[in-house]
Amino acid sequence: MIKQKILIVDDTKESIKVLMDILKNPNYEILAATNGKAALKIVASQKPNLILLDIVMPDMDGYEVCTKLKADATTKTIPVIFITAQDEAEDETKGLELGAMDYITKPIIPAIVKARVRTHLELELAYRELEKRNTALEESAILRENVERITRHDLKTPLNGIIGYSSILMEELELEPEYKKMLQNIEKSGYKILDMINRSLDLYKMEMGTYQYKPNAIDILSVIRKISDEISVHAKDKSISMKILLHCKPITQSDTFTVQGEKFLCYPMLANLIKNALEASPNNAILRVSLSTEEKKAIISIHNQGVVPEEIRKNFFGKYTTSGKLGGTGLGTYSAKLMAETQEGNIHFETSDETGTTVTVQLYLASF
Incomplete structure (x- = not known):
């Protein structure tokens, strides 16, 4: 079973140890960083499933770290939970506005941390699964459209041969009326199928919005x-x-x-x-x-x-x-x-x- 990665970012080693002990679980792989720059390096290389992020840190605070994560297309979907001693409403609002998924205040209550981490990991897993399915559906639709388009074009070449050879045989050979009628039917059927293919191509262009309408x-x-x-x-x-x-x-x-x-x-x-x-x-x-x-x-x-x-x-x-x-x-x-x-x-x-x-x-x- 693949372990889910949790990154803890806090400038206090004691706080990191407390969270590590709370989140001790065979299904989790715990990563840690004591400053914002180190956290961003770990995120770039390890791609954690969840980040527990302290706000008050020297050099680069948690708000700045979160802003950088959300500005990067490769990391913006990683859920962030702020963990901080600040409990003012405006602090929580600012964190959520920056893209954080949740906000836990200190002193830490183990049961709350466990429950919220579990919930956000489940949501993250569901999001990734949905993303995979959407990608698969998009790829399937593109593949189907490409196959249909190629098939239509490829069908026209042999059909043109059938129509052309039928016409040549009728002109060049002296045939009994019944055989000539057969060739005429082959030619007529060929034109009918060719017309169907052309209409199918036009229909495809209408679906794609590329049809050139000439009233x-x-x-x-x-x-x-x-x-x-x-x-x-x-x-x-x-x-x-x-x-x-x-x-x-x-x-x-x-x-x-x-x-x-x-x-x-x-x-x-x-x-x-x-x-x-x-x-x-x-x-x-x-x-x-x-x-x-x-x-x-x-x-x-x-x-x-x-x-x-x-x-x-x-x-x-x-x-x-x-x-x-x-x-x-x-x-x-x-x-x-x-x-x-x-x-x-x-x-x-x-x-x-x-x-x-x-x-x-x-x-x-x-x-x-």
């Missing part, structure tokens, strides 16, 4: 129409009718609704939210996407008649949040929130058994 005027209605076409087969399977409303009226072919944003953010953001709403909707229901304005804001509301489970409501937009969805990653609403906020907007939801669920995205209306 344009986006017709959000054309984006919603495209998503509607993509989910039409799934909607038909569930007998769900999708309604798109502009200012509470059904849209016409000529309608537009222009917001400030990026198409490559608006599309996946709304695709995730609309597809989630479709999956959460009961059969034979209506999925409604409503567009409106409020001052300079564009309001996009996606309503379905399903209800968000109670257990995930508090963390609905959290990373990896999912419930009862086979194969779900839990990144849909999380990425939608990131994308909305990256575009200087916001997102929120409301859910109840009576009204169903509405997810609302607010973006700025296009002003250019």
Whole structure:
């Protein structure tokens, strides 16, 4: 078992001996110094777990020693207990303001010294353990981020080869239609995975706050129409009718609704939210996407008649949040929130058994 080190600093050898006798314990290693300079040297080399520090000493008093300890990043966390004959309130206040953890007055009562030393050693041990765990968690998070980033970049190289060779084979070889179709599917799948990796990299940049947002005027209605076409087969399977409303009226072919944003953010953001709403909707229901304005804001509301489970409501937009969805990653609403906020907007939801669920995205209306 590793012994805990206690440094006693007092200019009187008799006082040091008294404290040593009180703290005689097989779990402690007692160190001693009779002046401030000697104490600082011992601290630098031995790194004690606790310091019992006299205040009144020649050349360098206890206050100055404590000030120097707390000013050094390598020693500032070592707990200090002042032991002194001074018992005025201002003396105690000054010591605590300098960073001391406790204050014991002379004449010394052995039981009090033992109890306070034991308490502060336990606290110091707990602090060090917590510090180790925090460091381990930080290192683990950095390692995970580095591995994810490297993996994403490394995946792009072989994918580019798959896409490139598929294209070359289709151009250079005379193939039967069925084989050509296979190569087209390989190429298409390669592009799809490459797009997923690129989006994943963008998501990572948003998390790190390094994404370069370049807003344009986006017709959000054309984006919603495209998503509607993509989910039409799934909607038909569930007998769900999708309604798109502009200012509470059904849209016409000529309608537009222009917001400030990026198409490559608006599309996946709304695709995730609309597809989630479709999956959460009961059969034979209506999925409604409503567009409106409020001052300079564009309001996009996606309503379905399903209800968000109670257990995930508090963390609905959290990373990896999912419930009862086979194969779900839990990144849909999380990425939608990131994308909305990256575009200087916001997102929120409301859910109840009576009204169903509405997810609302607010973006700025296009002003250019």
